[in-house]
Amino acid sequence: MPSRATIREVAQLAGVSPSTVSRVLNGTDANHMRPETKARVLQAIRELDYTPVKAARSLRKQRTQVIAVLLPDISNPFFSLLARGVESVAFTEGYSTLICDSNHSVEKESRYLDILLAEGVEGIVFTPVGKPDMERIERLLRRGARIVVADRRVEGLPTVEADNLGGSRKLTEYVIGLGYRRIAYIAGPKEVSTAQDRLLGFQEAMDEAGLAPVLVRHGDFTYESGYEHAQEILQNYHVDAIMCANDLMAVGALNIAFEKGRSVPAEVGVTGFDCAWYTEVVRPTLTTVEVPAYEIGKEATKVLFNVQICNKQLPVRVIPGGTCMPRR
Known part of the structure; x- marks a missing residue:
C-alpha cells in the first residue's frame, strides 16, 4: 500500500513551513498570506493528493x-x-x-x-x-x-x-367512530414514555366513550411481541379490534389473524402507530398514525x-x- 503524503512533504514541495500549510487547511490564511503562496500550497496538496488525518486535527483542536x-x-x-x-x-x-x-x-x-x-x-x-x-x-x-x-x-x-398522546386519542376515537366496541390493546414497554403516552391516549378516548378495553398487554415494540400477544387475544377473548402501539406489533397481529383464518377487517380490525413505509405494502393497508420520524x-x-x-x-x-x- 502506498504511503500517505505528510504535511511536511507538502510544505517542502511548496517551499513553505508546515505551519503555513496548516493555516491554509484550517482556513486561517486570510490577511496573513500572499495569494501566490496560498496557490503554491494548494498546488502541492493536489500534486501529492494530500488528505489531512482527522484524528490528528481532532487532538489539536480538542474536537x-x-x-x-x-x-x-x-x-x-x-x-x-x-x-x-x-x-x-x-x-x-x-x-x-x-x-x-x-x-x-x-x-x-x-x-x-x-x-x-x-x-x-x-x-x-x-x-x-x-x-x-x-x-x-x-x-x-x-x-x-x-x-x-x-x-x-x-x-x-x-x-x-x-404528539403520541394526542395521536393515540385521535386514532382510538376514529376506531370507535367506525363502530368497534370490543377493543384489545397491545402497548409498548411500561418504562418507555412513548408507550406510556400512547396507552394513556387510548385509555382517555375509551373512557370518554364509556368503553372499557377487553384487555391490555405490554409488548416490546417488536413484530414477535405483537404476534404472540395477538395470538393469546384471538384464542382466548372475543374482540372486534386489536390496537397496537406501533406498526411492527400491528403487522405481527395482522399475520396471526390471517393464520387463524380471521378476516381483517370484516371480523377483526387492526391498527398500528408510526406509519412506517411497509404499512402501505401489507394487505390490507394498515390503519395507523403518521409520526414524522425523519x-x-x-x-x-x-x-x-x-x-x-x-x-x-x-x-x-x-x-x-x-x-x-x-x-x-
Whole structure:
C-alpha cells in the first residue's frame, strides 16, 4: 500500500513551513498570506493528493466533529428513518455520524455510552431503551458532550418527540367512530414514555366513550411481541379490534389473524402507530398514525448543534387504511 503524503512533504514541495500549510487547511490564511503562496500550497496538496488525518486535527483542536445516534433497534424502519434525519443535518454541519444499535438491551446501551465517552463524541441523539443509566449520562455531560433525546423523554434532557398522546386519542376515537366496541390493546414497554403516552391516549378516548378495553398487554415494540400477544387475544377473548402501539406489533397481529383464518377487517380490525413505509405494502393497508420520524431526527440534531435547552413536540395525523372498516 502506498504511503500517505505528510504535511511536511507538502510544505517542502511548496517551499513553505508546515505551519503555513496548516493555516491554509484550517482556513486561517486570510490577511496573513500572499495569494501566490496560498496557490503554491494548494498546488502541492493536489500534486501529492494530500488528505489531512482527522484524528490528528481532532487532538489539536480538542474536537472530534463526530456525533452519535444511539437507537434501540436500527432494523425498525422508524428508527432507520430517524437516523437518516440525524445524518442529514450532521453532514451539512461537517460532522460524521456514528450509528449505535442497543438492540433493546439496557446493558448494551450502557456499554455504548461508555464507548461514546471514550471516543470523545461531541454529541448524542439518544433514543433510550427504557430508563437510561443517568450516572453514565452525567459523565458524558461533564466531559462536554451534548445529549438530545429523540422520540422519548428523559428528565433533565432536551427532547424532540411526536404528539403520541394526542395521536393515540385521535386514532382510538376514529376506531370507535367506525363502530368497534370490543377493543384489545397491545402497548409498548411500561418504562418507555412513548408507550406510556400512547396507552394513556387510548385509555382517555375509551373512557370518554364509556368503553372499557377487553384487555391490555405490554409488548416490546417488536413484530414477535405483537404476534404472540395477538395470538393469546384471538384464542382466548372475543374482540372486534386489536390496537397496537406501533406498526411492527400491528403487522405481527395482522399475520396471526390471517393464520387463524380471521378476516381483517370484516371480523377483526387492526391498527398500528408510526406509519412506517411497509404499512402501505401489507394487505390490507394498515390503519395507523403518521409520526414524522425523519423530522424528529433532523430537529433533534438541530437542537444538538444549537445547544438549545428545549422540548419540541411535532404533530401527527391518523392514516385510515384497509385494516379497519365501518361496522354495521
